[in-house]
Amino acid sequence: MHFSTTLAKTLTTDILVIGSGSAGATAAIAAASGKHRVTLVERYGFPGGTATQMLDTFYGFFTPSDAPKKIVGGIPDTIVNALNATGDVFLRPNTYGAGTGVNYNPERLKLVWDQYFQKNGINLYYHTSLVGVESLGETSNCIFFHKGIGFFAIAAKRVIDASGDADFCHWAGLPYEKAGEKEPAQSMTTTFRMANVDLDQFEKAGGKEMLKQKMATSFDAGTHGLPRKEGSAHEMCQPKCISTVAVKVVDHDALGEKSLTQAEMEGRKQAFAFEDFFRDMVPGYGNSKIIGLSHQIGVRETRRVYGEYRLTKEDCMNARRFKDDIFLCGAPIEDHRKSDDGASETFWQYVPKGGVYGVPYGTIVPKDSRTVWVxxxxxxxxxxxxxxxxxxxxxxSMGQAAGLAAVLSLNGDMAANQLNTDALREALVKMGAILELPKKTADTSRNGWGNNGKGQQ
Ligand SMILES: Cc1cc2nc3c(=O)[nH]c(=O)nc-3n(C[C@H](O)[C@H](O)[C@H](O)COP(=O)(O)OP(=O)(O)OC[C@H]3O[C@@H](n4cnc5c(N)ncnc54)[C@H](O)[C@@H]3O)c2cc1C
Incomplete structure (x- = not known):
């Protein structure tokens, strides 16, 4: 892609991370563990992406089982420990059985990530969007836009695309599948938070089961214009506040300029339909109101890059392990889409016997890539x-692996697709990553994360 616009300046870096969501923030911190210059660029004015724009629960730390195992560690633990130190964490069971979630204060999480970027000497640019890639190779030239200075370039030896939408790979011409091309794309969700909820009254009236029944009744009767029969509303770290994953916007393209605009408007409309429903129908919510919508509509999937390896459903459901696994996952398939009756619902499929599968290194390396990770x-x-x-x-965990891989690749002058994965796995374990299923059952009680004063190791 060629940019004829005059560039305000060109900066250089060793490792460039695009996007500071959960993957990119972790990638930048891991990359900073080496001796190379790390630059992190984010289009919004705060870190976290989906983690702070709309959510408040990390899933995937624990397997969903009667004997849950903690299967993720390293930098993700460090971040949760930092949240835990200020009382901004509690553990809670997932409404539909995805395993225990680590509930956090998303506003505090922004601050924690800021602090870790500073502490690790990461060169950070907020309010800056990647808008093009001029060249891809031993040095990649990326074009950014910042509304204060206009267009500028960053030339990087290694790039980690953590934009969620694979924007770097798209502009660099790397191959990907667009969600919706083969199977229906997952639906989008505007999350909303409500304040002044009487949670005691809610629990006494039947809690989650009661809410489920009321939602289904209201959907069937068409009383409040709800888009679906189910949805989660759960307590937050902030007293008397709840957070929801209830709105469902289907049949919109999250990369289409008009379509995404319409999805944002539809998401807000649904959120306020839910507010009416909660206030009218649900004990404990009579005096509550929405205090915030997600920063933008939540997008579950857009582009999925074709990598050196492509993870499949069979890998997940057969609990497959690979010799170059870079992390573990025990989460069920949780597919949000439209059901036959037109309602937007979630379809679940579990890894048998509370097991885990391994995710190999090739899933974060775009096909034939020497200098890029996704x-x-x-x-x-x-x-x-x-x-x-x-x-x-x-x-x-993907971010942690890519950050370390970028360091090893520069240290040893090795291409991304020829990296010594034994050395990467060794570095991951040294950082605290968990690559083998622990025997010990984890403490997933409400204060389980922090009750030993150090967090779960
Ligand atoms: C509605 C919803 C509910 C979910 N619920 C949960 C849950 O409860 N628990 C859970 O664990 N997971 C949940 N998930 C899944 C999980 O949140 C996401 O898969 C995960 O957060 C994705 O992280 P990411 O870093 O890949 O992408 P993102 O979080 O999307 O981060 C990408 C970052 O890149 C930035 N960016 C994008 N384009 C550019 C650009 N061109 N230039 C610069 N910066 C750019 C974005 O602003 C963002 O900060 C949910 C997802 C959704 C959408």
Missing amino acids: VGRCFSATHDAHASCRSMAQTM
Whole structure:
């Protein structure tokens, strides 16, 4: 791609991370463990991506089982420990059985990530969007836009695409599958938060089961214009506040300029339909109101890059392990889409016997790539495998692996697709990553993360 626009300046870096979501933030911190210059660029004014734009629960740290195992560690632990130190974490069971979630205060999480970027000497640019790639190779020239200075370039020896939408791979011409091409793309969700909820009254009236029944009754009767029969509303770290994953916007292209605009408007409309429903129908919510919508509509999948390896549903459901696994996942396939009756619902499929599968290194290396990695929700997986392997403990784990891989690649002058994966696995374990299923059952009680004062190791 050629840019004729005059560039304000050209910067250089060793490792460039694009996007500071859960994957990119972790990738940058891992990359900073080496001796190379690390630059992190984010289009919004804060880190976290989906983690802070709309959510408050990390899934994927624990397997969903009667004897849950903790299967993620390293930098993800460091971040949760930092949140735990200020009382901004508690553990809670998932409404539909995805395993225990680590509930956090998303506003505090922004601050924690800021602090870790600073502490690790990461060169950070907020409010800066990747808008093009001029060249891809031993040095990649990336074009960014910042509204204060206009267009500028960053020339990087190694690039980690953590944009969620695989924007770097797209502009660099690397191959990908667009969600919706083969199977229906997962639906989008505007999350919303409500304040002044009487949670005691809610629990006494039957809690989650009661809510489920009321939602189904209201959907069937068409009283409040709800888009679906089910949805989660759960307590937050902030007292008397709840957070939801209830809105469902289907049949919109998250990369289409008009379509995404319409999806944003539809998401807001649904959120306020839910507000009416909660206030009218659900005990404990009579005096509550929405205090915030997600920063943008939540997008589950857009582009999934074709990598050196493509994770499949069979890999997940057969609990397959690879010799170059870079992290573990035990999360079920959780596919949000339209059901036959027109309602938007979620379809679940579990890894048998509470097991885990391994995710090999090739899933974060675009095909034939020597200098690029792709992490987070745009990594190399089929639709179904992606629907299992997109929880944030896993996207952070991908980032951790890519950050370390970039360091090893520069240290040893090795191409991304020829990296010594034994050395990478060794570095991951040294950082605290968990690559073998622990024997010990984890403490997933409400205060389980912090009750030993150090967090779960
Ligand atoms: C509605 C919804 C509910 C979910 N619920 C949960 C849950 O409860 N728990 C859980 O663990 N997982 C959940 N998930 C899945 C999980 O949140 C995501 O898979 C994960 O957060 C993706 O992380 P990421 O870093 O890959 O991408 P993102 O979080 O999308 O981060 C990408 C980052 O890149 C930035 N960016 C994008 N384009 C550019 C560009 N061109 N230039 C510069 N910066 C750019 C973005 O602003 C963003 O900060 C949910 C997802 C959705 C959408």
